[in-house]
Amino acid sequence: MMSSKTVGKPLGAKIGLAALAFAVAGTPALADVKAGVDAWTQGDYNGAVKEWREPALKGDADAQFNLGQAYKMGRGVPTDLNIALDWYRKAATQGHLQASDSYGHLLHYQGKIAESLPYLQASAARGEPRAQYLLGTELFNGVHIQKDWVRAYALMTRASSAGMAPASRSLAQMDQYIPLPDRQKGTVLAGELERQAGKIRAQQTAGFPINTAPVPPTGRPVDVPPSVASPSSEPGFPSSIPAAPSTGPVTSAPVAAAGVKKVPVAAPAPTPVAASGAWRIQLGAFSKESSATGLWTSLESRVSDLASLQPYLKAAGSVTRLQAGPFATRGAADAMCEKVKAAGQACIAVKN
Template identity: 40%
Template sequence: MPAAAQATSVKAGIAAWQKGDSARAVAIWRPLAEKGDQDAAFNLGQAYRLGRGVAADSGQAKRWFERAAKAGHLDSQVALGLLLFDSGARREALAWLSRAAERGEPRALLVVGTALFNGDDVPPDPVKGYAYVSRAAAQGLAPAKTTLAEMDQVLPVEQRRKGVAMALAAAKPVKAAAKPPAKAPAPAPVAVASASGAWRVQLGAFGSRSSAESLYGRLQGKLGSARAFYVPVGAMTRLQAGPFATRAEATAACARLAPQPCFAVAAK
C-alpha cells in the first residue's frame, strides 16, 4: 500500500473510533499493523487494552505495543512500559520506560526518575533521578512538579545542583517516532492498585468531604481498583487513592492521571 494511502487509512480508523465504531477502526488498523505500520500497531494495542472493538486482552495489547516499540515508536514504548508495570513485571517495564525517558518523554522520565531516586527495582541514583524528574517537570507534567518539590525537601543542595546540571545537559526535544504517532482517542489509562501497600496518591484537599467525593466520582473510572481514602486534617479533607505497593507504582498512577494534580504519599 502506498505510504500516503496507508496514512489515510490509519486516520480513517481514528475517525471511526471517534464516531464510536471501534470494530470498524480495528478492522482498518489490523491489516496495516500486520504490514508493519507502527501507528496502526499502537492503536490496535490500545483497542485490546481497553476492550473496544475487540475483547479486552492484555496479552494481545502487549504483543502489538511491543511490535511497535521495538521499531522505535515512542508512545508504544511508554504504553508497553506502563502495561508491564501494571502486570507486576516492573524491571522489564522500567527497561522500556528508560528507553522512552532517554528520548525525553515526560511520563517515562517521571516514573524512571522516581524509581532511581528511591532505588525501586533499580540501583539507587538520586542525582540522576532528580535530573529525570526535573526534565519531566520542565515539560509541564503536573505530577512531576509535585514530586520534584518533595525531592527538594530531602536531597542536599549540592546533589540538586548536580541533578540540574545533568538535566540541562540532557535536555532536548522529544525525538519523533519513525512516523508521527496517530493516536486513537481513548479513555485515560487505568491506575492499578495493589491489594495492600504502603503508598497512596493524593488528589487534593477540600473544605468539605462532599467536594472530595465529587472529584473521586469524576476520576473513579481512571483509578481502576484504587479505592478512595478521605483523610480529615483539621477542617480540611484530603482525597487519597490506593493502596500501591511502592512509591514508583504510585508515581506511575499519577503519570496516568495527568493533568490532574497528584502526588505519591506514604499511607498512615
C-alpha cells in the first residue's frame, strides 16, 4: 500500500520477456486464441480474456500463456501474480517457450530462486538475455547455486552484447573481482554459448523436454564480494533492467510485466542510473496505484529511453503521482519529457 509520506518509493523498472514464437497448430481453439489476440490489439482486454479462457481451460498453451500475461498486467482481469504463475506453469509444462521464460522469471522475481533456476538455465541456453543476466547474477553470488565466475562472466557478456545496459554495468563490476585468467576463459565461453544457442533453441522449439530437476544447492558458505541490493518491486524485478519492446500477449510476442510492491533483490553490481539529481519527470496522477503502475508498463514499451530511469510512486493525499528520474538539470528532464510527449503522453518536469 502507498505511504502518506511525500517521499516517493522506487517502483522498479519492469521487464518484458523477449521470447521465441511458439504456436499450437491444428487445435480447434486456435481461432478463439486469434480472436482474443485481435481484441487485445484493439484494446478490448475484457474481450480478449473472454476469448482465451475456454481454450485455456481445454489445454491450449497459447491461450494459457496469454491469460498469464493478462493476469500479470492486470488487463481484463485483476492483477494476480499467483494466477499468472499458474497459467504460465500449465503452458510451460506443454513446452511453450514464452511461458517457460515467463514462469522462470516470475518464480525468480517472487523469491523462489531454487525453483526458477532450471527454467532460467533453459532460457539462457537458447540465448534469452534477461535469463542470462539473472543466471549470471546467481552464478556470481553463489548463494542458490554453485558459484562459477567463469560461466557468470560468459553469461553476463552475452546479455551485455544483446544490448542490456544493466548487464554491461554488472560486467564492469565483475572486472573488479574476477581474476583476469577467469575473465579470459569467460570471454571464450561466451562465444561457445552463442554458437550453441541456435542448436539448443531448435531442440527446445521442437519439443525436447526442459530439465526441471532441482539445482543442487552450494552446501557451503561462499566467499564472494557483498552484492548491492537494488531497489525493486514485487515480483522483485532488478531495478535497472530495461523492458523489451512489446505490445501485447499475442501468440508470438510477449508483454512487459506489471509492477507492485518493493522487495530487496541481490545483484552483483547493477546500480541505478543517475543515482542523484534534483529533477524528475511527472507522467500523471491517479486515484489508484494500479493505474500508475499500468501507465509505466505501457510507456516502457513505447519510449525506450525510459528504461534507464528509476520510476517512483509519490503519495499526495488520496492521489498517487507517477514520476521517473532523477535528472541533474531541468533541461535534461524537459528533454526526456519531449520524447514522452512524442509518444502521446503528458509530461512535466518537477523538483524531487
